[in-house]
Amino acid sequence: MRIVFVEKSRAIIPELALHHQRVRKLRLLLPCTDDNMTFPSALLLLMVPCIVSATQTTGLILEGVDPAIGYHAIVKENEKTVEVTPEIKVVGGLVSKFRLTSKYPGEVPFRVFIPDRTSGAAIMVAAMELDCEKRKSYKFDLVAIGLSGKISDNVTVHLSVEDVNEFAPKFLQNSYTVDVDEERLYDTIVQVEARDDDCTPKYSDICKYEILDPHQPFTINFEGRIKNTEPLSWEQNPTYVLSVVAYDCGMKRSEPTTVNIKVNKVCHLGWK
Numbered sequence: 001m002r003i004v005f006v007e008k009s010r011a012i013i014p015e016l017a018l019h020h021q022r023v024r025k026l027r028l029l030l031p032c033t034d035d036n037m038t039f040p041s042a043l044l045l046l047m048v049p050c051i052v053s054a055t056q057t058t059g060l061i062l063e064g065v066d067p068a069i070g071y072h073a074i075v076k077e078n079e080k081t082v083e084v085t086p087e088i089k090v091v092g093g094l095v096s097k098f099r100l101t102s103k104y105p106g107e108v109p110f111r112v113f114i115p116d117r118t119s120g121a122a123i124m125v126a127a128m129e130l131d132c133e134k135r136k137s138y139k140f141d142l143v144a145i146g147l148s149g150k151i152s153d154n155v156t157v158h159l160s161v162e163d164v165n166e167f168a169p170k171f172l173q174n175s176y177t178v179d180v181d182e183e184r185l186y187d188t189i190v191q192v193e194a195r196d197d198d199c200t201p202k203y204s205d206i207c208k209y210e211i212l213d214p215h216q217p218f219t220i221n222f223e224g225r226i227k228n229t230e231p232l233s234w235e236q237n238p239t240y241v242l243s244v245v246a247y248d249c250g251m252k253r254s255e256p257t258t259v260n261i262k263v264n265k266v267c268h269l270g271w272k
């Protein structure tokens with residue numbers, strides 16, 4: 001059974017013209033065209049409140065967005081739901097689908113749909129796994145296509161893929177070995193270095209290095225430079241083995257690297 005809305009003049013109002021902009025009374029015709037129905041074939045005339053769009057003559061409109069600025073969108077690299085500002089909302093008719101196109105090679109890996117046609121509010125989702133480490137941003141154009149084939153204005157979407165702290169820092173070397181002379185204070189004995197594969201400084205910069213055993217006579221600074229805090233003695237301890245870790249700026253910790261420090265005995269000239 002098909003429901004038809006008519007004006008007083010009995011002119012039929014297209015389905016696309018029905019929207020929530022303005023309310024007025026219309027006649028509702030219920031023609032019993034379905035063969036399975038048992039109603040008499042006469043038309044049923046009712047007066048019902050109906051919702052009619054004030055923009056029915058202008059076609060589909062992407063509401064609340066400035067086409068010169070476009071939409072800004074953000075999605076975490078391990079999530080599907082895209083947060084779009086302003087919200088994508090279509091007025092002026094019912095939407096059949098959205099078309100997303102890009103001037104750049106490759107498909108646009110996103111999908112836009114309206115869960116509830118009467119609201120006109122759309123949702124954007126990622127159609128594939130996103131990887132900030134491979135691609136941080138997308139730029140594409142969006143249009144809404146109505147059931148009647150009418151097309152909205154073209155609006156650009158600027159989308160950023162938000163980083164997630166998936167990677168821990170890794171040291172460039174599994175171990176470091178260095179010789180030092182006893183009885184000396186060094187500015188730098190050795191510099192260790194770790195790197196991190198995440199795609200933003202927040203999660204990939206190394207914010208801190210740490211010697212796991214705090215009772216060793218050495219310190220390490222934020223650049224990974226290790227120095228002794230007191231002169232070393234070959235007789236007391238000819239070798240030190242330090243376990244050093246690195247933290248990214250999201251405080252994700254690396255596996256330790258080993259720093260072997262060999263103390264050289266210094267010979268002194270003297271009378272025998």
Ligand SMILES: [Ca+2]
Pocket residue numbers: 165166167168169196197198203204248250252
């Ligand atoms: Ca990281």
Ligand SMILES: [Ca+2]
Pocket residue numbers: 077132133163164165166167197198199203
């Ligand atoms: Ca990441």
